[in-house]
Amino acid sequence: xxxxxxxxxxxxxxxxxxxxxxxxxxxxxxxxxxxxxxxxxxxxxxxxxxxxxxxxxxxxxxxxxxxxxxxxxxxxxxxxxxxxxxxxxxxxxxxxxxxxxxxxxxxxxxxxxxxxxxxxxxxxxxxxxxxxxxxxxxxxxxxxxxxxxxxxxxxxxxxxxxxxxxxxxxxxxxxxxxxxxxxxxxxxxxxxxxxxxxxxxxxxxxxxxxxxxxxxxxxxxxxxxxxxxxxxxxxxxxxxxxxxxxxxxxxxxxxxxxxxxxxxxxxxxxxxxxxxxxxxxxxxxxxxxxxxxxxxxxxxxxxxxxxxxxxxxxxxxxxxxxxxxxxxxxxxxxxxxxxxxxxxxxxxxxxxxxxxxxxxxxxxxxxxxx
Amino acid sequence: xxxxxxxxxxxxxxxxxxxxxxxxxxxxxxxxxxxxxxxxxxxxxxxxxxxxxxxxxxxxxxxxxxxxxxxxxxxxxxxxxxxx
Numbered sequence: 001x002x003x004x005x006x007x008x009x010x011x012x013x014x015x016x017x018x019x020x021x022x023x024x025x026x027x028x029x030x031x032x033x034x035x036x037x038x039x040x041x042x043x044x045x046x047x048x049x050x051x052x053x054x055x056x057x058x059x060x061x062x063x064x065x066x067x068x069x070x071x072x073x074x075x076x077x078x079x080x081x082x083x084x085x086x087x088x089x090x091x092x093x094x095x096x097x098x099x100x101x102x103x104x105x106x107x108x109x110x111x112x113x114x115x116x117x118x119x120x121x122x123x124x125x126x127x128x129x130x131x132x133x134x135x136x137x138x139x140x141x142x143x144x145x146x147x148x149x150x151x152x153x154x155x156x157x158x159x160x161x162x163x164x165x166x167x168x169x170x171x172x173x174x175x176x177x178x179x180x181x182x183x184x185x186x187x188x189x190x191x192x193x194x195x196x197x198x199x200x201x202x203x204x205x206x207x208x209x210x211x212x213x214x215x216x217x218x219x220x221x222x223x224x225x226x227x228x229x230x231x232x233x234x235x236x237x238x239x240x241x242x243x244x245x246x247x248x249x250x251x252x253x254x255x256x257x258x259x260x261x262x263x264x265x266x267x268x269x270x271x272x273x274x275x276x277x278x279x280x281x282x283x284x285x286x287x288x289x290x291x292x293x294x295x296x297x298x299x300x301x302x303x304x305x306x307x308x309x310x311x312x313x314x315x316x317x318x319x320x321x322x323x324x325x326x327x328x329x330x331x332x333x334x335x336x337x338x339x340x341x342x343x344x345x346x347x348x349x350x351x352x353x354x355x356x357x358x359x360x361x362x363x364x365x366x367x368x369x370x
Numbered sequence: 371x372x373x374x375x376x377x378x379x380x381x382x383x384x385x386x387x388x389x390x391x392x393x394x395x396x397x398x399x400x401x402x403x404x405x406x407x408x409x410x411x412x413x414x415x416x417x418x419x420x421x422x423x424x425x426x427x428x429x430x431x432x433x434x435x436x437x438x439x440x441x442x443x444x445x446x447x448x449x450x451x452x453x454x
Binding site for chain 1: 395
């Protein structure tokens with residue numbers, strides 16, 4: 001325990017975590033990442049929540065974050081993000097930052113070295129690695145890794161859906177946004193509707209993917225850029241929200257999924273956290289559906305099975321050798337059941353975040369600066 | 371049907387509780403198994419043959435050979451499906 005007394009040890013770090021949105025049907029991973037860190041053995045650091053909306057509940061919950069701040073939307077670019085983080089850093093020390101949303105990754109990659117110079121550690125993929133796991137790049141990646149994946153195509157025009165059967169694209173199909181959301185559609189009319197919804201929400205391109213039926217299994221793990229995979233935790237979804245997100249799930253130990261994960265990590269040489277979403281069809285074949293470049297919203301299960309991956313991420317950031325990470329053997333059968341709670345927020349708290357972009361429990365230096 | 375059809379490795383994936391809850395750690399599926407099935411599954415996981423399981427169950431249940439054989443074949447067929 002002597003090394004825990006070291007103020008520079010990761011258990012004493014102030015850690016900023018994004019993705020504090022937590023709509024029950026599709027929560028961001030930030031609250032779960034923060035919870036993992038809170039419950040990590042020996043963790044005594046502060047957790048700084050970073051969000052985009054005044055109704056992101058994780059920003060207000062002291063159980064989740066010691067302080068909370070609003071960030072500019074990812075579309076405003078990397079310079080605006082750095083400017084805002086500099087503002088926050090003037091009042092609050094941040095030793096590490098864990099981005100938890102797909103759309104913000106390019107901006108954080110762009111300012112990673114600037115943040116490093118300010119003493120903020122990150123473990124991020126390179127831009128090229130990020131592109132290789134784009135939804136429309138999966139067939140090429142899977143060919144290299146020897147993993148099955150359905151055909152996917154970029155669309156800029158909804159007329160595709162009228163004649164797609166002639167090109168071998170039979171319904172049902174899956175229509176996807178470039179970052180988020182996916183809908184199974186059974187007709188051209190339905191496809192057009194979803195196409196417009198996704199374009200309005202996330203912009204172009206829209207993607208269409210062949211539908212694969214089966215059971216969804218997921219894997220989350222860490223990479224260090226060498227091609228190795230560390231701390232894999234596998235989960236089968238047991239209950240879904242309307243958006244297809246896990247409402248309940250059980251830890252599994254699937255050698256086929258593990259082997260596919262190992263090959264994909266090796267092909268990507270991934271650096272940082274990652275989630276694989278795969279479907280097992282009736283024949284038992286696993287099909288890669290998506291790769292998320294971050295921790296998933298169900299990451300708290302990793303703490304539940306003795307493999308607290310957010311804590312392991314901080315240890316890796318500090319330079320811990322991967323084989324020395326504190327990772328228990330997998331514990332299949334451990335189940336999570338998600339539930340929704342109401343966070344009570346005072347008018348003052350809402351006003352503070354709206355006007356000043358920070359919660360009232362930010363450090364005194366930050367309050368004076370405002 | 372014999373225990374090799376079931377693949378010993380897949381049988382080992384099934385975690386059996388004393389209360390009759392069986393969890394397939396590969397697929398995440400759960401099942402209920404009665405007392406007779408628990409005996410049969412435990413023996414199969416240990417590598418016992420169909421004949422050995424039938425002999426054990428005749429001694430345990432006091433049922434005629436044909437009844438036990440039919441029961442164990444049906445059970446092994448079910449296991450082959452869920453653990454395929």
